Amino acid sequence: MDEIALYIHWPYCARICPYCDFNVYKNKPDTTRNLVAAILADMQYWRQLSGPRRLVSIHFGGGTPSLLPAKNLRQIISQARQLWNAAESLEIGLEANPKDINKQVLRDWKLAGIERLSIGVQSFDDYALKFLGRDHDAAAARKALEAAQTEIPRVSADLIYGWAGQTLDMLHKDLRIAVQSGVSHISAYQLTIEPGTAFGRAGIRGINKAVNSDHSADFFELATDTLSAAGFEKYEVSNFAKNNANRSRHNLVYWQGGDYAGVGPGAHGRLTARGVRTATIATLKPKDYISAVDETGYAIKERETLDAKAWAEEYVLMGLRISSGISLSRYKQISGHGLAPERIAEFERAGLLVTSKDKLSATVQGSLVLDTVCRELLS
Ligand code: SF4
Structure with a gap:
């Protein structure tokens, strides 16, 4: 049976970071019920499109899906298991903000079936976190990593490097703390300045928010060397895992050209059937997404057959x-x-x-x- 992965996009964040160009909106808890209902209905449409498949992963991304109440995560996971044939090795992952992590919520996520957490640490330096517009501090990041590992089997620390003013020593320190935290996976992303973001607008005014591109290779090489020396295998440009079992199976579906259902506002999907590959994008704004699903039963806004x-x-x-x-x-x-x-x-x-x-x-x-x-x- 062909395989499929499921991506659920939760588009809300407590606040919008100045470098972010994802499809994100300021949190609106009063729309949670309607958006979850629309996501559940859209998943049923995707099941009709894909036919029976072996479900290899469910990934909650965003936005900040750790804002989604555990009972809603549970609903979505249990419906996904009913719609597709869950693989024995089904990966269920959630991207989480350190601020949303506490003992109780970790237990709830575990009960819901979450077995992989990607924690948006970004840095262990308070100045860097302020510079990046994050709403947590270094102490919260350390605490979140420690607590998460007591409940969730696979935890990733996600870092950002290459912000203006960062030195190689500062990056080395961040990497060292991430390694010492005991996590089995580290993502280290280079800061890129995207048009339309607050950092992009600063660039137009002549204020550079990222390290000079002449130096970015040094940062990249330092990240690779430091993590390799600490026993992490680099299996993707920005992703490092302690061993194969700790790799992100969901992201590997993207990188290996597999199929994935893209559910939630602005989610991208890919589906291959009878030798034809289709790329999809869902309606961007949460309220339009909800209306589209109400009116038609689905929310795909763009559908392109790839030649x-x-x-x-x-x-x-x-x-x-x-x-x-x-x-x-x-x-x-x-x-x-x-x-x-x-x-x-x-x-x-x-x-x-x-x-x-x-x-x-x-x-x-x-x-x-x-x-x-x-x-x-x-x-
Ligand atoms: S928390 Fe993540 S998704 Fe939300 S605005 Fe910040 S970088 Fe973007």
């Missing part, structure tokens, strides 16, 4: 992010032709790509310039 070229490009762009890379024969199967061997050989000589039998993957140096490598590989 062979677009599908194959996405396969490469996502697949070269992970250490296991892409399958050259799968690429050929999707696109109808192979990748140019002379171009691959050029990148191999430059130390940016490596091939091993059918596999093509990026080296650490290649990961630093992945956009350029992919662009040239696909041109």
Whole structure:
């Protein structure tokens, strides 16, 4: 049976961070009931679209899904299990803000079936947390990591680095504290300045909020070296796990070109059926999402059939992010032709790509310039 992952987007946050360009809105607890009802109905529509599938993961992302009451998480999880055939290794993950974590809520999440938490620590430095507009402090982050590990089997600390003023020593300290916390997974994301965000607007006024791009490679390499030395395997550009079992199975579905239902305002989805791959985006605003589901039973706003070229490009762009890379024969199967061997050989000589039998993957140096490598590989 074909596999599917389920992504649930909870779009509300206690406050909007100045670097965030996700589909997020200021928290409105009074809409929770209606939005959960719409999500449950939209999941039923997705089940009709996908047909019977083996459900490999449920991921609550956002926004801040740790604002969603545990009883609603439970409802969504139990309906997902009824709609699809849950894999024995079903991963159920939740992104959580340190401020929302306490002993009681952890027990409730555990009872609801959550077995993986991604905690948005961002930094253990109070100045950095202020700079990034976060509403928690370093002590809350440490406490959340400690408490989470007493209840939830797999915990990830998510960090952001490369903010203007950060030094390599500061990043090293953050990484060291994350390692010492005992978590089995660390995500270390480089701060990028996106247009339309508060940091993006500051950039237009000449105020740079991220480290100079000449230095960003040093930060990236420090993160890779420090975490590798601490026994974390880098299995994706920004993701490190103590061993295979601690990798994010949900994110691997994205990177390996699998299928996922995208439910909730603005959620993206991918579905492959009878050799046709469709990309979907749900209606963005929560109130429009609720109305769309009320009126039609679903909330997909955009539905695009990917042609062979677009599908194959996405396969490469996502697949070269992970250490296991892409399958050259799968690429050929999707696109109808192979990748140019002379171009691959050029990148191999430059130390940016490596091939091993059918596999093509990026080296650490290649990961630093992945956009350029992919662009040239696909041109
Ligand atoms: S908490 Fe996360 S999703 Fe919400 S605004 Fe901040 S970065 Fe964006």
